[in-house]
Amino acid sequence: MSQHEYRDMLPGHADFTLPKPATPARVNGRRPIPEVPQMNGHADEPPPEPTKPDEQAGPIDVWDQRVAAGLAFLRRRLAGTYAVDDFGFDPELTDAVFHPLLRVLYHDWFRTEVFGIEHVPADGGGLVVGNHSGTLALDALMLSVAIRDQHPAERHLRLLGADLVFRVPFMSELARKSGATVACNPDAERLMSSGQLVGVFPEGFKGIGKRFADRYKLQRFGRGGFVSAALRTGTPIVPVAIVGAEEIYPILADIKPLARLLGVPYFPVTPTFPWLGPLGLVPLPSKWLIQFCPPIPTAHLTDHADDPMVVYNLADQVRETIQATLLELLEKRPDPFGL
């Protein structure tokens, strides 16, 4: 049982059931986790013999392997022998550096639970459309970790970001290396037609910059450019509802003149920011639920990509689905900061 599976079995998980006795598989180097759940003080089965490491090969030296792997990684990075795709996506760096860091937030801080992961296509293109919230776009990052970790095909989510992200030095390169690109139709269509899973948040800054009082109220979906991109490539649309991001930095007020001065879409005032300085950047530990909805096929509508009525109706359908799912999820999670 991995740590992650174990965590999911703890009370507080929305789908909590009493754990079944699992056949233990001792993984070398893992922190000891109760292999057989000792419910009410007795185990159902006697613990089996721990599997002995191969006598011929000798005991596997985990630390030696780790050090060797780490050094090989460093050498590859320093020699430049890794692959970057046309969009600047660096899968090795993403898997080895970005995702492990985000996973700490994902598991331990936000205690994220994912439902309906089977609705995300296992191969071929897909357009994941979500609700946007949380002042900083942490929901996009958590969504990409969720799909990478929970999906059986371990897919990478290619996010579409606002141009502001790509204007700022450093942030632009972090975004590109983690697989994001500018939200524009040519890029979205190129990614989808090459069979990638694309993530988009049509609310944009209207979504993440809204007041705490408006939480879980979907904002306008723009012109529905994401729908026409999906229609043109015949890519299924997977609506996803993310609950939890609204509470991480609750925006109490927005200082518009300061935002204009800094050239950003909003200047948030939260209970901790800017009062506590950099400490205000620590997100509040809300409980996150992510629900993927059944995919909406678009392959039969390829000819209607320029029909504003079809595009608008489909965008509306996606919006309604997300809004309804959000309300369902909120009922599953009565306490925003509960376990």
Add this chain to the structure above:
Amino acid sequence: MVTSPPRVVVVTGVSRPLGARVAARLAADPRIERVVGLDPHEPPPALQADLAEVELIRADARAAVGAFIDLGAEAVVHMAVSSAPDAQRGGRQAMKEQNVIGTMQLLAAAQATPHLRKLVVRSSTAAYGASFRDPAVFTEDTEPRAVPRGSFARDILDIEGYVRGFRRRRPDVPATVLRFAPFIGSAAHTTLTRLFAQPFVPTVFGRDARLQFVHVDDALEVLHRSVIEDHPGTFNVAGAGVLALSQAVRRAGRVALPLPEGTFSAVLGMARSLGIGQIGLDQVDLFVHGRVVDTTRLVNEFGFAPRTTAEAFDDFIAAHANGSSLTAARLEAAEKAILDGIRRVRATAADEKASVGGDAP
């Protein structure tokens, strides 16, 4: 459509390495009877060997009208497009004169040539400009969002504008515009290759541009094919794949020197005024935004895929190994040494522990 190859080909810009190599290559093709090089400058001695088979006319584009008709030119390959100002040849003023006015006069002459059957123009992917709002990959149909800052990019836009005018007025002449990515290869000498040949490569702080290169030999192959065969239209010519600037610097074994964007421009401007380098705003924009193009149209139409960006760059590194400090071999040796060191230390520690444990009662 494959027609017979043109008998008389005029190549402009033969006093520069690329123009000279194109002319030499066409002259070596038995299907072409006559290759004439048109250039106002005398080719440097290093290129004379290449141009042995090429007739040379020392004249600028103004003389082209008479020359084209006298020669009975059937194809014109316009290579006299320079990407950086050359201090020895009059700097930026002369560069613009040659690029823009030269192209205008040359196309006017080509338009007036009755037997002309083909026009091939060297362009550049700089035609797409540079902006953070741009799509990640440019196709031939992408329009630049704004007039670029770089002088070369602006010249390229003007040149392509003149070619559009030519296509309108002479629809019977198939015009091929080749938008080349920056050239690289063991024999390439451009602003960028000079930059990568130094031990320290200045980069822009917080930016890691995606770069694409085309190998000079592949560029020549594409140029050759567009003269011999008919491929009207505009084509991106680049090696598939992408190298991030930081990755390219590391692969070359060089050390990156990140400078803030303002300082980067200032340092390059200072170097330019001292006559050390010719790095202009074109390179700054390339290093900030990067540029990646789609070559599907080229591969489908020409039936030829240039070697990938990484392969082309490796060829360049192999020829410029002496400036590199962090080579792959040295890194591998360092990795092995560190790993062995750690293993030794751990083994000693384990031995000591075992001996201490053994002594205990």
